[in-house]
Amino acid sequence: MNVYEMVAKRGDTPAVALGFFDGFHIGHKKLFEVLDANARGRKKVVFTFKNHPDNLLGFNIKYILTNEERLEFFRNYSIDDVYFIEFNKKIMQMDKDRFIEEILIDKLNVSVVVVGYDFTFGYMAEGDSKYLCEKLHQFGRKCIVIDPVMYQEHIVSSTLIRRLILEGNIKLANCMLGFNFFINGTVKRGNRLGKKIGFPTINIKFDKEKIVPRKGVYITNTIIDDKRYLSITNVGTNPTVSASENIKIETHILSVDKNMYGKRVKIEFIDFVREEKKFSNIDELKNQIAKDVEYVKTLFCKANI
Ligand SMILES: Cc1cc2nc3c(=O)[nH]c(=O)nc-3n(C[C@H](O)[C@H](O)[C@H](O)COP(=O)(O)O)c2cc1C
Ligand SMILES: Nc1ncnc2c1ncn2[C@@H]1O[C@H](COP(=O)(O)OP(=O)(O)OP(=O)(O)O)[C@@H](O)[C@H]1O
Incomplete structure (x- = not known):
């Protein structure tokens, strides 16, 4: 697996997953299975950040997985390339259309993008999965949105799992992670x-x-x-x-x-x-x-x- 800290123009047309993926929980696993099923021989690529966007806003989030552990999960899911980008002010201020046009179309030249139901992107999180797919379709690219993966009555999320760990509710956290x-x-x-x-x-x-x-x-x-x-x-x-x-x-x-x-x-x-x-x-x-x-x-x- 290659890990890149910058995005350069690609010569192929990869299948790309977008998100932070802290915890690599059962919702993330579902997304990676769909990525795998839709790659059809193309390279499987993840575009993610090294540091959590909320930490740039001063939240001081502690991670379920360290960066090395997160990369190890990507490796185990036979991801070919990871764009492991530093989330800084410049990226934070990038307009949603610029993200699609410059990063996804011009540089990554995506054939298919897979995101979850609650994916947001671009300055002030103005872009969502619906907008992303509409735009990608206009460029003739495929876009797949994963329905929320639940555990019992809860929508699984990294935020919820972090809260459960902080409360000592390890059993429930483990059920949502799919591992201890x-x-x-x-x-x-x-x-x-x-x-x-x-x-x-x-x-x-x-x-x-x-x-x-x-x-x-x-x-x-x-x-x-x-x-x-x-x-x-x-x-x-x-x-x-x-x-x-x-x-x-x-x-x-x-x-x-x-x-x-x-x-x-x-x-x-x-x-x-x-x-x-x-x-x-x-x-x-x-x-x-x-x-x-x-x-x-x-x-x-x-x-x-
Ligand atoms: C199963 C277990 C339960 C413990 N519970 C407590 C506790 O309730 N309160 C406490 O002050 N220390 C607790 N300790 C920590 C002990 O104070 C600590 O293991 C002991 O001081 C030895 O420390 P050391 O390895 O640095 O010498 C616990 C340790 C273990 C292994
Ligand atoms: N339960 C879920 N079901 C389906 N997709 C999900 C689920 N949780 C996250 N995703 C998707 O996985 C990708 C990575 O998401 P992200 O890293 O934000 O995880 P998260 O669990 O949603 O985190 P947070 O709690 O910070 O929102 C996104 O595209 C997101 O929409």
């Missing part, structure tokens, strides 16, 4: 208190752009060296033992205790167990963690019957 929400990172050194109280943890150094679930304890899978382990993860500030406001992610892997410093890990979040609490002493914390571990083991066994 994960955080990748490297194992860094903690204070080693975990080992002393009988529950050693790996401390995860993660990308600051990544969205972090609500503070609390979660059932997780930990993937290290291509092996998957059942684990339990605390997201929070460890108020019982620390006064720092920094959010940490710490994972106790059930039945494994070996040195993992420096290793790459993937923590997949499965379900919320309880809120993080400030205990009056370390013994109380230790007793609660023991209960948490028992709870996770029981749940896991039930799910496997």
Whole structure:
């Protein structure tokens, strides 16, 4: 897969998907299946941005997927080329017709464009999917709009999934993602208190752009060296033992205790167990963690019957 940071004139007539695609949720997957079905031997191309447009407007959105992870999803869907463009003031002010004529027609020379029902583009988001298709048809190009993909009564969207993750509603977020929400990172050194109280943890150094679930304890899978382990993860500030406001992610892997410093890990979040609490002493914390571990083991066994 080629990744371009600028758009140059193409010599072919590709099939193009438009959107940001944070999370690569079940709505996005549907769109990529339609792109695949309509490419008919043409190159499959994504036009997207490196940074979320809302962040240029000062929103500070944290991402479900880092840029590398988003690109990996495109790669897995056998996309040939990605235009990974920086969303800046110049792009923001581009008029909707200029986007169609200069980018889609003159440069990309699209044969077919696939977008979702709520796609907007151009200065002040003045263009929508209906307008895009009308214009593309005038140029003799195909344009396909995907109907909203739902999960139960909800229209699936990146915004909704981010909200669910921030609320700790991981189960519902995962249903909409179609995979377990994960955080990748490297194992860094903690204070080693975990080992002393009988529950050693790996401390995860993660990308600051990544969205972090609500503070609390979660059932997780930990993937290290291509092996998957059942684990339990605390997201929070460890108020019982620390006064720092920094959010940490710490994972106790059930039945494994070996040195993992420096290793790459993937923590997949499965379900919320309880809120993080400030205990009056370390013994109380230790007793609660023991209960948490028992709870996770029981749940896991039930799910496997
Ligand atoms: C399953 C689990 C639950 C935890 N729950 C809490 C909690 O409710 N409150 C808290 O202050 N710390 C909690 N912690 C964090 C512990 O304080 C932390 O793991 C311990 O201090 C060891 O940290 P260290 O690895 O940096 O030494 C939890 C840790 C785990 C693994
Ligand atoms: N549930 C859905 N069903 C069909 N198409 C969708 C759905 N969600 C997004 N799309 C389409 O996928 C493309 C990428 O959309 P985008 O990155 O804006 O995702 P989003 O989930 O709509 O995000 P946001 O919550 O920020 O609006 C767009 O063309 C959009 O219309």
